Amino acid sequence: MMRPAKFAAFVFLYALGTCAVFAHDEADDRPHGSSRDTIRVIAVEPSGPVKPGIETTFNIQIEADLGSAKEGLARVAFNLDSPTSYRVVSRRDIHQGKQKVSFAVKVVPVDWTAKRGQFEMMINMGPKPAENIWAPTAFVRKAIPVKQ
Numbered sequence: 001m002m003r004p005a006k007f008a009a010f011v012f013l014y015a016l017g018t019c020a021v022f023a024h025d026e027a028d029d030r031p032h033g034s035s036r037d038t039i040r041v042i043a044v045e046p047s048g049p050v051k052p053g054i055e056t057t058f059n060i061q062i063e064a065d066l067g068s069a070k071e072g073l074a075r076v077a078f079n080l081d082s083p084t085s086y087r088v089v090s091r092r093d094i095h096q097g098k099q100k101v102s103f104a105v106k107v108v109p110v111d112w113t114a115k116r117g118q119f120e121m122m123i124n125m126g127p128k129p130a131e132n133i134w135a136p137t138a139f140v141r142k143a144i145p146v147k148q
Contacts, residue, residue, distance in 0.1 A: 037138040038065045039074070039123055042100065048145035050119075052111040060103040062123055068137050069127030070096045075136075076103050076123050080110060083117025094125060111146040118143045 042061040050056050066072045072094045077086035089105045109119050120143050124136035 037068050037072075037125060039063070039125055039138050039140045041123065041140055041142055044121065044142060044144070046144075049147035050109045050144060052109050052119075052146050052148070055106055055108050057104060057106050058121070060105070060121070060123070062101050062103075062140075063098060064094050064101055064125050065098045066094050066096050066125065066127075071128045072096075072126055073128055073134070074101050074123065074125040076105055076121065078107050078109075078122070079112070079117070079120050080107060083112040083115050086120075086122045093128075109144065109146050111148070113146070119146045120144065 040063045042063055043059070044061075045059045046056065060076060062074065064072075064074050073091050074094050075088050075091040077088045079085060080087045089107055090103050092101050092103065094101060112118055120141050122139060122141045124139035126135060126137040
């Protein structure tokens with residue numbers, strides 16, 4: 001019988017091996033002539049400090065450069081439920097090439113300092129999904145200071 005620690009290590013190594021098998025990057029898999037997708041945060045208001053527990057409207061402007069597809073999505077998320085997980089609060093359709101995209105979202109900031117974390121916004125983007133599975137091709141995170 002395997003000990004719990006050995007079993008956990010076995011499951012981890014099995015999962016790692018499985019991911020390595022499916023994580024290949026062959027040139028034929030990429031769209032021809034596409035550039036790398038990028039996101040740049042142009043502005044976030046308020047940029048901080050914000051009060052925890054008080055609903056706040058964030059006005060966000062980004063520059064998205066989609067080169068991997070003709071149509072895509074840009075999404076804004078915040079770590080509202082834990083310091084390490086993000087909840088999507090808004091999304092916008094984007095098109096191929098450089099463009100400016102604006103978001104106005106209302107969220108309740110959380111002070112994660114007691115759990116050794118910080119309140120963060122994450123923006124990701126990628127081609128529109130053909131199915132329900134979506135994988136972003138670019139992302140950016142920005143910490144937003146929280147003060148009592």
